Amino acid sequence: MLALLNIHILIAAIASCCIYSLGIFTMATTFVTQMLLSTLENTASNETTLSWRRPFDDVRVGAVAGLLISLMILGFFGNLLTICVILTSKKLRNIFNQFILSLCFSDLISACISWVNLYRWTWGFDDFALPNFFCWFYWGADVCTSYVTAMHILSFAILRLISVWKPFVFTRITVVHGRIWILVMWMIGFMCGFIPFAYLSGASTPDRSDLLSATAGWPACTQKLETILQYKLMIHITYPLFLYAPCIGILLVSIATMTGLLSKRREKTKKRTISVASDAWKQEKKAKKERQAILQLVLIVGSFMIGYIPFTIFEFWTVANTDQSFSGRRTEWMFGVVQNIFLRFSECLNPMFYNLASAKMRSETLHFLTQKLYKSCFRTKELNRTDTSSAMSNKGLQL
Missing domain, CATH: 1.20.5 (Single alpha-helices involved in coiled-coils or other helix-helix interfaces)
Structure with a gap:
């Protein structure tokens, strides 16, 4: 029951x-x-207009801002909650949750800098009024977290594969090994993502005088024109290496993991004999854990694909796009906004998927919210009331 x-x-x-x-x-x-x-509807009239026009209006800006700000808030608090739960729970200190903790930290950084991307696509499209630091830091951090996320999910899938095919080898992989593994991935992401893309990006007033120019429709915060060739070279080298190759690897490893689980389950079914109730209960418990492992892997991989496939397609497409008509610029703007929505949506899904796929994570999250967080807030209020009462009593005595 x-x-x-x-x-x-x-x-x-x-x-x-x-x-x-x-x-x-x-x-x-x-x-x-x-x-x-x-x-x-507006293509015919817009194509005859020689002056520069923004590829969006205030209504679209309001709709995009409302949606992205909502996703940013959900992603921030969802990932922050998961980080707090894992850090404060002794039951969640295993190697898989170390990778989930690091993934949440990556998504938290993305949520914190996502407002810069919203600004550069809307109010700061023509004039990036913020200090240049926000522009190059956003580009470096955004690419870095993208690479780190892809490497984390591939590593997570590999760990699941090892736990299924080589359980004896998996028992030798400790939490310390996992933390070293995670640190190496962050170092790779920083050196191959943050440093080069922060250097290649910056904010400047775009030249809109020549509407047929390849960069006439670009936002003010984008890649530097003097290093655009180096930027194209970087994305053609690093994107396949840190995004496309991990995507393919994740799919292959996930298929191999599921195949291994199904194969072991068939072998157990063939060898199964009449057993006592306790043995049956143990088998059911183990099968439940296997189902949760498969569900967790599928959900994490699916969320990654939802967010990063549109992102990588857009980056290649926008560099190769040569349509400088008003309709072409509007299409590019819409594509950029939609891929950003999918990326932010993926960050919001991750904390829900972590809890959905793990009963222990759900239990610890509920315990954190109802016991630790609630009691902490309640105690703070009680202390404030006590301090206020003491102050009033002392004041009455002085009178």
Whole structure:
């Protein structure tokens, strides 16, 4: 009965997550459709206009800002909550959760800098009024966290594969090994992502005088024109190495992991004989853990694909795009906004997926919210009341 109830709860959680995903996807699709229709209606008149026009209006800016700010807040607090839960829980101190902790930290950085990307695509599109530091730091941190996230998820999938195919080898991998592994990935991401892309980026007033120029429709905060060739070379080398290759590796490793689990399950079924109830209970418990492991891997990989496939496609497309008409610039702007929405949406999904795929994570998150966080706030209020009462009593005595 309890197992059936857990299954129903899991199905309900998955359904809720799907409904939430569908809602966000519907809003994004509706938004894109409206902009495309508007583009088709205004193309004829816009093509004859020689003066520069922004590829968006205030209505679109308001809609984009409202959606992205909401996703930024959800992503920030969701990942911060997961970080606090893992750090304060002794039950979650295993190697897999160390990788999840680092992934949450990467998503938290992305959420913290996402407002810069919103600004550069909207109010700061023509004039990036913020200090140049925010521009180059955003580009460096954004690419760094993207590379780190891809390497983390590939590493997570490899660990799952080792735990299935070579469980004896997996027992020798400790939390310390995992932390060293994570540190190396952050160092690679910093050296190959942050440093070069921060150097190649900057904010300047774009030249809109020649509307046929390849860079006429670019935002003010973008790649430096004097190093644009180096930028193209970097994305052609590092994107396949740190994004596309991990994507392929993640898919192959995930398939191998699931194949291994199914193969072991078939072998156990063939060897199974009449056993006592306690043995059956142990087998069911182990099978449940295997199902949760598969679910966790599928959800994490799926979330990564949702966020980073549109991101990488847009980066290659925008460099190769030669359509400098008003409709072409508006299409590029819409593509940039939509891929950013999917990326922020992926960051919001990750904390939900971590809890959805792990009963222990859900339990510890609930314990943190209801016990540690609530009691901490309650004690603070009680101390404030006590201090206020003491101050009033002392004041009365002085009178």
